[in-house]
Amino acid sequence: MIFFNNVTKQYDNGTIALDNINFFIDKGEFVFIVGSSGAGKSTITKLILCEEKPTSGTILINGIDVGGLKHREMPYYRRQLGMVFQDFRLLPNKTVYDNIAFAMQVRGATNREIRRAVPNVLSMVGLSGKAKVRPHELSGGEQQRVALARAMVNNPPVLIADEPTGNLDPATADGIMQLLEDINKRGTTVLTVTHAKDIVNKMKKRVVEISNGKIIRDEVGGYCCEL
Amino acid sequence: MSFRSIKYFIKEGVKSFALNGLMSMASVVTVSLCLVLFGVYLLFSMNLNYAASQVEAGYEIQLYIEETADSDDIQAVKSALMSIENVNSIEFVSKGEALKEWNEKFGGDAEFLEGLEDDNPLRDSFKVSFKDLSLTEETISQIEKIKMVAKVTNNQVVVDKLVGITTNVQKVSFWLMVFFAVISVFIISNTIRITVFARRREVNIMKFVGATDWFISCPFVIEGIIIGFIGALTAMLIVSQAYGYFISEVGLVIEENINIYDLSSVFWVLFGSLIGMGVVLGASGSGVSLRKHLYV
Ligand SMILES: Nc1ncnc2c1ncn2[C@@H]1O[C@H](COP(=O)(O)OP(=O)(O)O)[C@@H](O)[C@H]1O
Ligand SMILES: [Mg+2]
Numbered sequence: 182m183i184f185f186n187n188v189t190k191q192y193d194n195g196t197i198a199l200d201n202i203n204f205f206i207d208k209g210e211f212v213f214i215v216g217s218s219g220a221g222k223s224t225i226t227k228l229i230l231c232e233e234k235p236t237s238g239t240i241l242i243n244g245i246d247v248g249g250l251k252h253r254e255m256p257y258y259r260r261q262l263g264m265v266f267q268d269f270r271l272l273p274n275k276t277v278y279d280n281i282a283f284a285m286q287v288r289g290a291t292n293r294e295i296r297r298a299v300p301n302v303l304s305m306v307g308l309s310g311k312a313k314v315r316p317h318e319l320s321g322g323e324q325q326r327v328a329l330a331r332a333m334v335n336n337p338p339v340l341i342a343d344e345p346t347g348n349l350d351p352a353t354a355d356g357i358m359q360l361l362e363d364i365n366k367r368g369t370t371v372l373t374v375t376h377a378k379d380i381v382n383k384m385k386k387r388v389v390e391i392s393n394g395k396i397i398r399d400e401v402g403g404y405c406c407e408l
Numbered sequence: 409m410s411f412r413s414i415k416y417f418i419k420e421g422v423k424s425f426a427l428n429g430l431m432s433m434a435s436v437v438t439v440s441l442c443l444v445l446f447g448v449y450l451l452f453s454m455n456l457n458y459a460a461s462q463v464e465a466g467y468e469i470q471l472y473i474e475e476t477a478d479s480d481d482i483q484a485v486k487s488a489l490m491s492i493e494n495v496n497s498i499e500f501v502s503k504g505e506a507l508k509e510w511n512e513k514f515g516g517d518a519e520f521l522e523g524l525e526d527d528n529p530l531r532d533s534f535k536v537s538f539k540d541l542s543l544t545e546e547t548i549s550q551i552e553k554i555k556m557v558a559k560v561t562n563n564q565v566v567v568d569k570l571v572g573i574t575t576n577v578q579k580v581s582f583w584l585m586v587f588f589a590v591i592s593v594f595i596i597s598n599t600i601r602i603t604v605f606a607r608r609r610e611v612n613i614m615k616f617v618g619a620t621d622w623f624i625s626c627p628f629v630i631e632g633i634i635i636g637f638i639g640a641l642t643a644m645l646i647v648s649q650a651y652g653y654f655i656s657e658v659g660l661v662i663e664e665n666i667n668i669y670d671l672s673s674v675f676w677v678l679f680g681s682l683i684g685m686g687v688v689l690g691a692s693g694s695g696v697s698l699r700k701h702l703y704v
Contacts, residue, residue: 230616232616252621253620253621255615256615256618256619256620256621256623257618257620259615259616259617259618260617260618264616264617270609270612270613270616271613272610272613282412283614283617284617284618286412286413286416287614287617287618287619287620287623288618289413292411292412295412331617
């Protein structure tokens with residue numbers, strides 16, 4: 182499902198963010214990527230999203246060689262991924278409903294499909310009552326739920342979350358993690374980048390720890406202690 | 409493409425046109441400047457072609473016969489004319505007919521013609537039209553050599569003058585138009601660049617939810633088209649007012665037998681061309697900008 186084979190990423194300014202990384206994540210897995218700030222975690226998500234190209238090595242997502250994608254192929258590839266970020270990245274002048282509908286519209290969904298799917302996914306994240314509200318009227322946790330709903334509305338096989346709880350208090354963060362786990366239980370492969378030690382400890386999932394661009398630990402059910 | 413998308417594209421395009429107030433205004437002004445020149449160019453071209461077709465259709469020379477000529481001489485001139493290969497038709501106009509024509513033309517009250525019935529100063533003449541207008545000069549010099557032919561006149565001079573003036577105006581307005589077209593595209597692309605920059609966050613979000621370049625650029629292209637469209641409307645207003653004024657000052661008849669179009673008969677051609685050109689300018693302006701700032 183997600184396969185990094187000898188991946189190295191050196192940015193144009195010479196920084197080596199990833200140094201010969203290897204890992205494999207199977208379909209349906211739930212994996213944490215942890216590590217201190219600047220370790221290279223976000224570089225992994227950028228490579229998966231095809232925002233950056235690997236300097237060397239191969240990245241296979243769903244059997245697609247991401248490094249070899251042409252510019253015009255990228256949108257279609259990205260439609261297989263759900264993405265969630267620390268800063269939510271909602272469109273400020275659109276309602277919650279329209280933010281989610283937009284992700285479908287972009288892919289050419291019909292009005293009928295949109296009307297059916299959006300309420301579904303809103304109730305999944307527990308925001309059925311907030312469809313007509315704009316993002317700035319929501320709490321951080323609610324905004325992240327909207328972002329999750331948007332990521333999931335097209336039923337992507339893979340969900341990538343880069344520090345999804347980075348801006349949230351612990352109680353709210355737990356709620357978001359619970360949602361990620363629910364999504365995973367429905368069969369979606371979930372890759373979560375995080376700083377939150379408590380959460381990782383509590384959830385007992387596979388943990389890949391990165392330090393200075395190298396994987397220093399990869400344990401199934403691993404316990405996170407070095408954060 | 410769904411109706412929802414079309415609505416979205418247009419709404420976003422209009423919104424950023426409005427939000428971009430000053431830059432949008434500047435773009436509209438340059439586009440309309442360019443299109444005013446385009447309109448002038450079009451009007452001159454159309455009228456030049458129109459005039460040329462009238463001249464060709466009605467081209468004939470008139471040759472006057474010496475006063476001393478008798479009817480045998482006139483007959484001789486006629487057969488000489490008929491023997492010239494390029495002559496198409498011949499019409500004899502007698503002194504009397506010529507006088508009648510004058511009378512009609514000046515409403516019969518032209519005082520200087522009074523009492524001339526008996527002492528007609530006009531001459532007998534032939535009106536001659538040609539088969540091939542490109543051989544006009546050769547044929548005229550052949551005709552001039554015929555005995556008893558006093559003088560040959562034609563409207564060639566008038567035509568040459570008209571063509572001379574209009575081609576110069578055509579040339580100048582064409583190059584000014586090209587110049588302003590380049591400036592328009594430049595300014596529109598700058599306006600769109602500012603929009604793209606102001607909305608780069610949004611553009612980024614669109615990219616990671618899987619929007620194609622086409623989908624992302626559509627609102628920006630529509631913004632450019634709106635600029636072109638409003639510029640075209642402004643230009644249309646200016647050009648049609650100016651042309652209406654020109655006609656009211658100069659009239660529809662520039663020279664005897666040479667008419668120009670009135671406003672209503674060129675209105676839709678002009679309107680369509682200006683709108684079309686405006687849309688092309690607007691779309692290419694945003695295209696230039698998007699190519700540079702979006703597809704990277
Ligand atoms: N666009 C970039 N250009 C240059 N260096 C970058 C860029 N993005 C990240 N880096 C550098 O790469 C390293 C890893 O960054 P990142 O993957 O964002 O770390 P993390 O997400 O683990 O905090 C850091 O040293 C960072 O400064
Ligand atoms: Mg990061």
